Amino acid sequence: MSSFKGKVAVVGIGEVPTGVFKDRPCLQSALEVSKQAIEDAGIKKNEIDVIMVTGSFHSRQFSTNMLLSKMVEELGLQGIVKSNMQVCSGGSTSSSWLMTACGLITAGLSKCVLCVHSDALGSAPFQETLEQFAAAGISEEWETPYGFFMGALGSLVTTRYMYETGATPEQLASVVISMRKWAALNPNAMLRRQLTIEEVLGSKMVVTPCTTRMGNLFADGAAAFIVTSTQRAKDVTATPVYPIGFGSVVHHYCISQVFDITKLGYEKAAKEAFDMAGIKAKDVDIAEIYDSYPIIPLIALEGMGFCKRGEAGAFVYEGNTWPGGKLPMTTNGGMLAQGHSGAGGGVAVLVEAFRQLMGKAGERQVKDARIAVETSTGGAYMDSHVTVLGREIP
């Protein structure tokens, strides 16, 4: 079942700053991060035989160009790439990409996969983007007519979670504090100013119980990574990262159909992934958890067994996930502080996990990090993915 273990390695990463860059064409970002990843990997660009792109939500035209092989021409890979394909599961694209790439490499169907994302949600007209996300993972027949939209999704989950566990607004706000502390150390992050809990809770109440600062901001962003065989990795890099466990489950399309929105699928996904990797929660050095709203890291921390049910809020509030804390969490600042670049929000979190294990995280480098978990979720929290990554093959 886990025959990819020891056979597949991530060898290079690329990323441009996340934010609002109206003069930075989306294609330029896609090209820059691809070039960075190729150079970082130390491979020759002509080794890439599969390109995986994903959905770019700011422009259907750009998205279509990408899935119809724009990158192949720009990178001069005509006649070399076997397949240029779109793999997209929204926010969980990161995990879906890595699963797919591992399969292709392990099966011998590809020698080297380039995964690349670029989107420009920060430069796109705000209301237009908001309207688009009002219909993403939200039923146009059963939810939209009531005025439901993406920004209300996290709030529905938060209300029920607080009701069942007694988590406090201060604890939820502390997730934002944690993200901002990491973002302060991340030159690619959008929101680097430090906030107090009072500032988070005192910002405008928009979708109860979430205030403006408990939400994410649309951003332009791009990132890429390169996956190859362990054999090839040994020739080109001293810092390969090995995928060693995958676990995931899709639990719904629309949130109103979920019977326990306070847990989602993290427990099941983590069990699968940890068993596959042969690790326990206590072996994990870094938890690169997909956020989007403060509630999701709390649910993921509990589902994966880092905290008991209802205790994740206090765990974050006490500073355990901050720089220097017991369990460094979402060390790029996540979507709450690095910014929400569509499917790229999750990609940035995964790339950060690679970066940390490669020892390339600069000021925010977690010392001696050997094992990282990455989580992601797409749509209306339709799925829960847990991926275990290691600096060594266990």
Place this chain on the structure above:
Amino acid sequence: MKEYKRPLPITTFWSQPFWEGCKRHELLIQQCKICNAKLFYPKLFCPSCLSSELGWIKSGGKGKVYSYTTVYGYQPEAFTDDIPYILAVIRLEEGVQMMSRIVDCKPEDVKCDMNVVVVFKDVTDEFTLPMFKPLLSVFKNS
């Protein structure tokens, strides 16, 4: 009828009986004739057993608020005039869940697991949306 600017349900042919029911102020849910599974939202065939033999039953219209949120901002433009409005996931007594609105209730009074009952809002000549109000207000107002 006053012009209605909010998005209306984009329906399928197999959900028509539900919307027809709403116009008559009846809340209908599907039930599989083979495995008896109760289904909402309406399906083309039963997701449990894949049977296409589905019938309709009338819901009592009572349920509980599973979760909710009051919207004060960042909402789609069409709903600007509704602010603040209370979105809620309702768990019906029949065991199915639906997204809806809580009406006739102040935002500070809505609670998880609060008992609610359906009210029908005739929003256009074509569409009636089921919404919910606190169950107690039935006695207060009637």
